[in-house]
Amino acid sequence: MTLTSPLRRLLLTLALGAALPLSASAAETELLNVSYDVARELYKDINPAFIAAYKQQTGDTVSIKQSHGGSSKQARAVADGLEASVVTMNQANDIDMLADRGLVAKDWAKKFPNNAAPYYSTMVYLVRKGNPKKIKDWDDLARPGVQVIIPNPKTAGNGRYTYLAAWGAALKKKGGNEAQARDLVTRIFKNVPILDAGGRAATTTFTQRQIGDVLVTFENEVSMVRAEFGDNFEVVYPSVSILAESPVAVVDKVVDRRNQRKEATAYLNFLYSPTGQDIGAKHFMRVRSDAVMKKYAANYKPIQLFTVDELFGGWRKAQEVHFNDGGEFDKIYQSK
Numbered sequence: 001m002t003l004t005s006p007l008r009r010l011l012l013t014l015a016l017g018a019a020l021p022l023s024a025s026a027a028e029t030e031l032l033n034v035s036y037d038v039a040r041e042l043y044k045d046i047n048p049a050f051i052a053a054y055k056q057q058t059g060d061t062v063s064i065k066q067s068h069g070g071s072s073k074q075a076r077a078v079a080d081g082l083e084a085s086v087v088t089m090n091q092a093n094d095i096d097m098l099a100d101r102g103l104v105a106k107d108w109a110k111k112f113p114n115n116a117a118p119y120y121s122t123m124v125y126l127v128r129k130g131n132p133k134k135i136k137d138w139d140d141l142a143r144p145g146v147q148v149i150i151p152n153p154k155t156a157g158n159g160r161y162t163y164l165a166a167w168g169a170a171l172k173k174k175g176g177n178e179a180q181a182r183d184l185v186t187r188i189f190k191n192v193p194i195l196d197a198g199g200r201a202a203t204t205t206f207t208q209r210q211i212g213d214v215l216v217t218f219e220n221e222v223s224m225v226r227a228e229f230g231d232n233f234e235v236v237y238p239s240v241s242i243l244a245e246s247p248v249a250v251v252d253k254v255v256d257r258r259n260q261r262k263e264a265t266a267y268l269n270f271l272y273s274p275t276g277q278d279i280g281a282k283h284f285m286r287v288r289s290d291a292v293m294k295k296y297a298a299n300y301k302p303i304q305l306f307t308v309d310e311l312f313g314g315w316r317k318a319q320e321v322h323f324n325d326g327g328e329f330d331k332i333y334q335s336k
Helices: 005-019 037-058 071-079 092-100 157-172 178-190 199-207 219-232 252-257 261-270 274-282 290-295 308-312 315-323 328-334
Strands: 028-036 061-069 086-088 119-128 214-218 233-236 240-246 248-250 304-306
Touching: 028 037, 028 071, 028 261, 037 061, 037 199, 037 219, 037 261, 037 274, 061 071, 061 261, 071 086, 071 092, 071 157, 086 092, 086 261, 092 248, 092 315, 119 157, 119 219, 157 178, 157 199, 157 214, 157 240, 157 308, 157 315, 178 328, 199 214, 199 219, 214 219, 219 233, 248 261, 252 261, 274 290, 308 315, 315 328
Parallel strands: 028 061, 028 086, 240 304
Antiparallel strands: 086 248, 119 214, 119 233, 119 240
16 A cells, blocks of 8 residues: 555654654653651652752752661662662661762762751650650660660661660760660660561551550651650650761762752752751751751750760761671670
8 A cells, every 4th residue: 555645744753753752841850769767757748849849940840759668778778779869868877888889979978068967856755645664764764674666776777876875875874884885775675575677667566556665766756656646655855865867868870870960969958948947847857957946946855965976986886886797786685
């Protein structure tokens, strides 16, 4: 059959159209944010706010997918091939590991303000209404008959922070030393009936499965639980705790291969913007903006905080001494 000229032109146009790439205006950049377990609600609000702001500023369309789990588990997934555009973790150690693998810049902590941590939190206690076990401070977690819910320090950042917070609290006492800190942490973990893989699983164990007398987790997580469950639980602040930063980084190898660096960098910068800081504060994160912190001052109780650098020589040393295979945590937990 001989095709008429108009029909031939139509078929040729369709064929050429199928072979051509989408126009720039129709293209959409999709970012994957690989994050820690208890940041789900935070980024559920951050993402649409960023997408709208970026569209207004540039005319470009961005979509964002999320992946959540225990912070260290998530970092290992990225190291094993999960193609994150950005990582938003709850401890620097996890991003350092990705830097060691060549996925993230060695100087990632200098790429954004405040050691690339737009938010921080601390470790506090969630107890049942009336605080029946009269839990007030770290020593109370080690008392016989108290069940403590803490996620696994080998897989969850908040489990690691809790471990270091208790250890550091013992060191901060007058005359405190390493032997006393080891004894306190050993007795606390003897009271842990279940080691969940991540912080959100630990929250579920305590709030829904009704296991344990006290949940130790991030301040923003316990505040969220109080907001959801009302008077069923109470928040208890220990006398001293650890400063828990939530660092972020662009995954260089992925964004460069996918031509996403501009969008990924804008996304993390948005976390420092007035809108990003305001959303963080609404989710009970402690933010870097003094104006926003003042606005939400009622959300935050003053508490004495120490850092990982101050008492443990930084995250790399803390990891080596306490959390690597055969380290202090393994020895403590195997002695249960």
